[in-house]
Amino acid sequence: RIGFREDVIGIIIGRLRSDDIYNQKKAYTELEHQTAAYATQAAMLYVLLYFYPDVLHNKQAIMREIVDKHFADN
Structure with missing residues (x-):
């Protein structure tokens, strides 16, 4: 097995949290x-x-942001 550097994973998570990397928001204009x-970003x-x-267990604010943005209908 190979290990993953947590700092790199953290950077990727930060980018997925903050940006619309596939520019899909233009196609889906309704809030619902x-x-x-x-x-796709939510799956990643x-x-x-x-x-x-550490994010799952200790970063409640980050998890709330992820859930509210990417899993709002669940």
Whole structure:
């Protein structure tokens, strides 16, 4: 197995949290469709958070932001 550097994973998570990397928000203008616009990013965040458990366990504000933005309809 190979190890992942947590600082690199943290940078990627930060980018996925803050930006619309696929520019999907233009295609999904309604607020209720926001989750569909960010679905691909949400899937990547879901996987990456397993490799950075500190966010899952100790960073409630970051997790709240991720959930509110990417999983609002759940």
